[in-house]
Amino acid sequence: MTGRDVAADVLLCLAVAVVLASSLGVLVMRDVYQKLHFVTPVSLIAPALVAVAVVVQQGFSENTVETWLALLFLIVAGPFLTHATIRAARIRETGDWRLRRGDGAP
C-alpha cells in the first residue's frame, strides 16, 4: 500500500464520516431549517473529499475530469436547491417567506 493509497483511503473515510454525521444531524435537529444545514455537507463537502481522493489515487486523467465535472454540477446546483427548499418550507409554514416581527435572531 503506497502513501497515495493511504491518503485516498483517509479522504474516503472522512467523506463517509461527513455523510454519517450529517445524517445524524438531519435526524436529531429540531425543525426543517436546522435540518437543512446538514444537507450541504452531504451534497458538497463529501463529494469534494471523494473528488480529491480520486485525484490523489489516479492523478489527472479522463476519470478525474469527469469527477470534477460532476462536482461542479453539485456545487452549482446545491445552493439553489437548498434556497428553493427553505423558501418553500417557509412559505408553507407562514404563507410568505418575508420575516414578521419576532422572526429574527433570538
Next chain:
Amino acid sequence: MPPVSGPLAGAGSPRRREQERALGRRVGSWLVWWVLLMAMWIALDYSFDIAELLVGAGVAAAGAFAAELVGHQTDSHFRVHIRWFTAMLGLPGQMIRDTVIVFAALGRFLIRGEQPASGFVEVPKAWGDESPVGVSRRVLLVAGTSVAPNTFVLGMDRERDVMVVHHLVLPARRAAR
C-alpha cells in the same frame, strides 16, 4: 393549510418575453453556449474520433439552442463582472469554517443537549436593478451565500433592500442580543 403565495403556473400575467435583440448578439450568445457544451462533451467522451465529435457538435448545437430559447422566453441573460469572482475565492475557506461550526453545534447538542442558537437575520443588501447584470448579481449573491453550510438565503426583499438569511449558529454579536 396557509394560503399559497408566489407565482403559480398558468396564473396571473404571462411571462416576460425578451425584447428584440440584435442578431449578432444572439448568435454570439449561442456560440458561447455551443463552445461550453462542446468542451464538456470532449471532457466527458474523451474521444477525438470524427463521428463522435460530429455527434457532440450536434448535441451541443441543440443544447445551445435550448439555452437561448429559455433566455428569450424568460428575458434573462447571465452577465457578470470579473471582480465578483475574486470575491468567490474565499468560498472554500468559508465552507471549511462553516462545516466545523455546524458539526461543533451537532456535537454540543449530542453531548450536552444544547440547542444551537439558530435564527433568521436580515443583512443589508441593495436589490439593484432589473438589468441582466442586476439579476445575475442577485443570483450569485444567493448561491454564494448559500454554499457554506451554516448560512442559507431565504430571499432578497426589494422594498427594504435586505437579504434574509438563516444561520444554524448565529454570529456571536447576533446571538448575544
